[in-house]
Amino acid sequence: MQTMKKLIALGAMAVMTCAASAQTVQKKASAGAAKGEAYVEKSLASQGLDGQVYGELGLSFLHYKIARAGISAKPIMLRAVAGYDYHPNLAAEAMLGLGLRGADAVGPWGTAYSVSAGTLLGAYAKPRLRIGGETEFFARLGIANAGTSVGGYTGTDGGAGLSYGLGFKTVTPWKSFGNRPVSVAADYMSYYSGSGVKLTGFTLGAGVAF
Incomplete structure (x- = not known):
């Protein structure tokens, strides 16, 4: 019984860790895309093309x-x-x-x-x-x-x-x-x-x- 509880706890921790990692990756990707858009906009504005x-x-x-x-x-x-x-x-x-x-x-x-x-x-x-x-x-x-x-x-x-x-x-x-x-x-x-x-x-x- 104790072994089963440990396995369930480890499984839950693994799922939470994967979810947190996926969320972190998503946030970094979103931030990177936003920075890319801002860079393009700044470059175009400097050329009078905004x-x-x-x-x-x-x-x-x-x-x-x-x-x-x-x-x-x-x-x-x-x-x-x-x-x-x-x-x-x-x-x-x-x-x-x-x-x-x-x-x-x-x-x-x-x-x-x-x-x-x-x-x-x-x-x-x-x-x-x-x-x-x-x-x-x-x-x-x-x-x-x-x-x-x-x-x-x-x-x-x-x-x-x-x-x-x-x-x-x-x-x-x-x-x-x-x-x-x-x-x-x-x-x-x-x-x-x-x-x-x-x-x-x-x-x-x-x-x-x-």
Whole structure:
């Protein structure tokens, strides 16, 4: 009986210790993120850019297709966007996408292929229509380089060209670690279309303005 009580006591102490450690890590991570946001804001303010720059991070669910080879797959990409507000109805954006999860595809003769989203780089003009100051509908038009790759395929599997899309963004009641309003966004993009290759995708993301 005494042994059982000791084991229960040790188990309870272990759980409390783990919970305290997790809470400490969470507090340190929150403090670090808040300091990072403050540093970015200070740097932008020193350049006279405060209130004009924003950043977003999102998850992109892609549809990749090579029509002539009958290859189709749905990899996943992590996407980051940095934007600059030129005007209430116009912004400029730089985009970086990194392949997060590849996908398997099968060709018309049963050949197996491995599709990776690779690295995506893009630059866009972003006209937008704001509604009530908190919500906006927008379009993107620019140029992107899709560094997709298909293991086992010898033809063209990516490239650079015209890129465009539509979406919306709205400000939420949530706050970032640095106490900035958090916005959420959704969009559908055509990243690349050429040489029989198409890369499109739907993205859900969140961001803050500095």
